[in-house]
Amino acid sequence: MANIESLLHGFTIAITFPHLFLMVIGVLLGILVGVLPGLGAPNGVSLLLPLTFGMQPVSAIILLSSMYWGALFGGSVTSILFNIPGEPSSVATTFDGYPMARDGRPSTALATAFGSAAFGALVGVVLITLLASWVAQVALAFGPAEYFAVYFLAFASFVGVGGTPPIKTLVSLAIGFAIAAIGIDTVSGSVRLTMGIDELVKGVNFVVAVMGLFGIGELLLAVEEEFHVKAVSSKVDWGEVGKTLIGLPRYGWTLLRSAAIGCWMGITPGGPTAASFMSYGIAKRLSRNREKFGYGAPEGIIAPETADHSAGTSALLPMLSLGIPGSATAAVMMGGLMIWGLNPGPMLFIDQKDFVWGLIASMYVSNIVAVVLVLLTVPIFAALMRIPFYIIAPLIFIICTVGAYSVSNSYLDVLLMFGFGVVGYLFKKTSYPLAPLVLAIVIGDKAEDAFRQAMLMSKGSLGIFFSNALVTCLVLGGFAFLLLPLVFRARRPREQDSMLDTHES
Amino acid sequence: MISQRAVELTAAALAGIFGMAVVVSSLDNGIGWSESGVDAGTFPFLIGIVIALGSAYNFARGVLLTYEIAVTAPALRRVAGLFIPAAIYIAAIPTLGMYVASGCYMFASLGLQKKQSIVRTVILSIATPVALYWVFERLFVVSLPHGALFAIFGL
16 A cells, blocks of 8 residues: 555654654644634634745644644633633534533543544544545646636535535635735736725735734623633543543444544535534434433533534645635635745645655644644643633734734734734624635635636637536536535525524423 | 614624625626626625625515513623723724833723723833834744834834
8 A cells, every 4th residue: 555655654754753843833822722712713823824935844834733722622621611612613512512611521521532533633633634635636637627616616505515504605705815816816917806905915915814813803702701611620631531532432323423524624625613513413313321311421522523623634645635715714824835935736745755755644643643732731721711801812812913913024914913813703603604705715716727727728618617527526516515505505495404403492 | 772683783784895895896897798707706796896885785584573681781881991902902002012012001901991900011011112112023033013102212
């Protein structure tokens, strides 16, 4: 197996002292942003991004991806101990994690969460190991038309299965595309959509957008909801942890099903948040002891945590092999790849073998590092939550401001970030999804270029998108996703009773 | 108190205005097909149309909403309590510079707004800019704006 050989080579890159050190730093910073409400994985990674410009790409990606894993774990800590989701994707963990911890079993709750999270991550990485280079090989044969079709499919699946109102998702996506178009057009060289502001010629950096949309937006939401920290004991009982971990295989079926849901949602750009909710819902529907859900059922922790982490991990598969990120954080990392001078997509597997397999191998190692570190540091980070939020809030605001400024030493970026923050708050209040917006900012230009190159090849005929079986399937699949909400709506009257049932209980 | 309808309508209206601005602005680049392929304005033009039409739909949906509270009065006060000082902070950066502005912002938020003890306030207000200076200027050699105030003193 060539994959296994490449993976072993990857381990020789990942398991070196400097890289292990970067993993520890990345995971710790990740847990920090995961624990703090208002700072999440997408803007944590974008804050760190400017600091990686001087690094080797493989070291930089190991640092950033470790931060991502850390943030996924950190989000669960506050969900379980404080009933405050540190990350949107760990909201579903609060449903059963907090009740279990409150009933005097915080160690069991934490160990269940971390154990199933590690399992989910493992499934995601194994999937990447086995499939990524195969997908890349297929994608090597892609022309511009096929690429546009894949982008189209990805964006359409957001509208179809994103779980937010479809027209709002569409508007959110389109706004992202429009923002991506601001500045110099890569094909014709003409300046577009600057609206009379000369400095916008350089375009709007996605880091600035992420910092505002996720950072400031979440911060405003967090002060609005004014939570009272009612922590349960954060002491970790190691005997209990061991017993729980050994007992986890009893829930094998839930683990496998949740991992499958997570992988699917991660590869298609549904993202970890949608995955964890979906997995929780399905686990509840299929469980034999449904009445225990919401009062500390172990399945209620296993299902969202496994799906969350397998989605977060497998989101890197399409990013590496196709150049299409599967989540907002993966989009930020892909932006980083482009800044480091790498071209995300199938060519990576030929030109940058060390980078790709170093990253994949590091995912095995850093997830283990993350589980160990998060268990060891639970008391420390729990203590951090006792700092009053009115001290943390202005600090986070200052960090985001400085972060936005340092992207390109521009005050305009600070103003833009603030504007994006207001938009982020407004969109959160009105359930416009933010992930598609960020995704469109990062890959909008590439999608447009693919479209225009395809049109050049066909001399202006849309027929090129139906010129062979592959591209026709992709395009039709995209349209099917777009029409999905209409199908659901037509079916809804019959399903209304059962829908209400799941929400009420 | 702010109703969900008002929030929905504001979001839809802002998005719609942005969409129309994109449409108008893209006309400058030319839309349609020319010798060099698809014109630069075509894609933004179509995108702008999608935003405008989608927002019109969302606006109409918003009008039909039944009354529901989106933000209660105390919640709004808390949001304003973060938002207004933050806006002043950002506006002050070009004059005061990042360091002085950050220090003042911490001082104002903790000392004046939240009535923290003077010792705690002063320590945090000084520690913040010092930490920024150390991390950015020293560790990563990124220069943050020192501001017009410092320029007068020739720093």
